Amino acid sequence: EVQLVESGGGLVQPGRSLRLSCTASGFTFGDYAMSWVRQAPGKGLEWVGFIRSKAYGGTTEYAASVKGRFTISRDDSKSIAYLQMNSLKTEDTAVYYCTRDAPFYDILTWGYYYYMDVWGKGTTVTVSS
Amino acid sequence: EIVMTQSPATLSVSPGERATLSCRASQSVSSNLAWYQQKPGQAPRLLIYGASTRATGIPARFSGSGSGTEFTLTISSLQSEDFAVYYCQQYNNWSRAFGPGTKVDIK
Numbered sequence: 001e002v003q004l005v006e007s008g009g010g011l012v013q014p015g016r017s018l019r020l021s022c023t024a025s026g027f028t029f030g031d032y033a034m035s036w037v038r039q040a041p042g043k044g045l046e047w048v049g050f051i052r053s054k055a056y057g058g059t060t061e062y063a064a065s066v067k068g069r070f071t072i073s074r075d076d077s078k079s080i081a082y083l084q085m086n087s088l089k090t091e092d093t094a095v096y097y098c099t100r101d102a103p104f105y106d107i108l109t110w111g112y113y114y115y116m117d118v119w120g121k122g123t124t125v126t127v128s129s
Numbered sequence: 130e131i132v133m134t135q136s137p138a139t140l141s142v143s144p145g146e147r148a149t150l151s152c153r154a155s156q157s158v159s160s161n162l163a164w165y166q167q168k169p170g171q172a173p174r175l176l177i178y179g180a181s182t183r184a185t186g187i188p189a190r191f192s193g194s195g196s197g198t199e200f201t202l203t204i205s206s207l208q209s210e211d212f213a214v215y216y217c218q219q220y221n222n223w224s225r226a227f228g229p230g231t232k233v234d235i236k
Contacts, residue, residue, distance in 0.1 A: 047225035
């Protein structure tokens with residue numbers, strides 16, 4: 001069974017750091033890109049960031065709201081993706097979901113894009129003094 | 130930045146009826162559009178990708194259509210387990226914006 005399990009959430013003060021982990025099972029982790037998505041209490045979904053597979057350079061993309069503060073990395077030997085969150089703000093309070101990203105070939109533009117096909121159950125991060 | 134809008138915000142439907150949800154992008158996203166279902170206290174679940182392809186295990190009563198800037202999710206005959214919030218999301222560029230969601234509740 002394909003599964004993603006997030007961990008590392010908790011209560012943290014503004015300005016501090018926290019690292020989330022996403023442990024994957026049931027598929028070849030190294031073959032896939034991964035993303036993080038968050039959802040503030042009572043709000044909608046916000047994409048946070050993305051990391052390509054090593055075959056495509058393992059490079060990252062970030063939402064403007066977290067760029068320069070958050071870093072995504074991966075350890076394919078352990079099947080884990082990480083979200084390092086620095087300089088946390090109260091507005092970063094949310095449930096953080098890890099997702100597996102699958103490639104989609106768009107025949108209209110002849111390009112490959114990624115959609116989020118598997119989601120973990122999420123871990124809660126609360127930023128408060 | 131691409132902005133996604135969804136209408137209506139809330140849709141009240143009786144079980145067995147048809148539900149039609151709309152999603153609009155502020156600029157073309159080609160067919161790079163996904164739909165997700167989220168029930169209270171649960172993670173989102175992928176329903177549709179590529180604007181019209183059902184994800185693995187998704188019942189045939191769910192269908193998606195559209196391209197460019199206008200998209201539709203149709204649930205042909207609502208079942209009790211379909212009452213939830215539905216989000217569209219574009220993955221055509223790196224804003225990867227979600228719409229604000231449509232809540233489908235029981236009429």
